[in-house]
Amino acid sequence: MTTTAIPATGAHKQLKEGGAGKRKAGGIIATVGTWIIGLIFIAPVFFMVLTSFHAEAQASLNAPNLFAPLTLDGYREFFGSKSGQSPWPFLLNSLLDSVVSTLLVLVLAIPAAYALSVKPVKKWTDVMFFFLSTKFLPAAAGLVPLFVIANNIGALNHSWFLIILYTAMNLPIAVWMMRSFLADIPPALFEAASLDGAGLAKTLTRVVAPIAMPGIASTSLICFIFAWNELLMANLLTSSQQAQTAPVFLTSFITSQGLFLAKVSAAAFAVSVPVLVAGFAAQDKLVQGLSLGAVK
Template sequence: MSTATPPVRHQMPPAARKARRRSAVLGVVTWIAGIAFCMPALWMLLTSFHSEADAATNPPSLAASLTLDGYRQFFNGGGGAEPWPPLINSLLASTLSTVLVLVLALPAAYALSIRRVPKWTDVMFFFLSTKMLPVVAGLLPIYLFAKNAGMLDNVWLLVILYTSMNLPIAVWMMQSFLADVPVSIIEAAQVDGARLPTVLARVVAPVVGPGIAATALICFIFSWNELLFARVLTGVVAQTAPVYLTGFVTSQGLFLAQLCAASVIVSLPVLAAGYAAQDKLVQGLSLGAVK
């Protein structure tokens, strides 16, 4: 009479158990850090659905009744002015400046990575050095220039400024992306008679498409969120969305619920752009990371 052999239980090695516990602890810490990082945005979203009386309580109440009054007042011009012109100005300045940055940065990055100009490292350092000057240090000269040129309160001035501000960052990012483009495919296109514009548009751009998308998204976010130049150089006609948000801080006090509702609306274009390009953003930021 045979007896069944009990199954052999393989015990996990101590090193594997230790690595598994470490991974679990790291996962918990990551979740806690992620939630803590998102808490201000979540709190702003919750406050936007409160009344002004509930939003001003200290400490704030999580069980306060929810209302859409903040959003109604935003769309009805509760901040003292219509919200649509600032939103359109921000969209126009951010989009046009981003397009100009890409048009200028792609040939520059091509010259610095594939067809490298002499002393290209010095050129890259020059681009980087332009970001070392504090923005406020150049505010007065730019203001005087805009005043003498009659360009104050003009959205086209913001387009020029945002283009010049984001161009060094775009060149640095795209130079690293283009450095990974195989030279053989460019040479093959040139053998077939393709000129430089054709090479850039039909050969280089499709290969580094994720990198271009990542660069465009970052430049768009920087332009959309810029406040200092827009606050000083614009008035009513070219007012942007961040400047419009400052109108909720008045001598009568801080309209917190309306401000949070307006902030949510102003953040939606950036969130939508980031969501639409999230796969390209991840590919672009990791392009060339693994050889």
């Protein structure tokens, strides 16, 4: 018995070490692959940022010179603007539209998600499909009706109309995301809140909001990014800096005189900074919220 147990133990040890080695090698391959994919995605952004610090003559070379001298001329031209227009009104318009529409989306999406997950309404699957169906139609298909409506009610060149549109555009996504987050909250918490006499408003603010904060943060950031980057509606429904947004202002740098890469790169990076700041500020909550929404 003893002579047969020793070889068996040795073979088992070898198999265990072999399996651990394969897992370690697989982990290294996955890590290297992840870094490669990440670098591929970040390379265009890095090139844009680097180009923004180059002189226009160096940026427009057919074979780009990555080691050209650095300068802030592109940023000086952007913030000074080629036509004397300051970018700040456009940036503030984008900030106003994005923040207000995101807050409205949360105010509407959280109760809706609560009703569809914690206190499910009848035929809630049909309701969810209705929300999803509103994203089937391409945005370009609604341009003419929206323009006619805005023109008839005097809403052209007004930020409040864009805020309403951004809220309507992001609401279906927010409801789907928030329902996924709220469905993971244990029902016992809501039963305890109900026994303590908490109404709907107190349940949403004292129970749902603290627990679902990662989901709220990730939903808010996604809605903010979508609203901040929106160009089609803003370009059609606005005509002056009174309501035009930052993406619309960026298009003014592409003229019949040519495409100035350094200046456009500086402008694009400057407009992207608020989104980057919001992403880094909510990084922990965003990762936690997306993980909670994906793991069932």
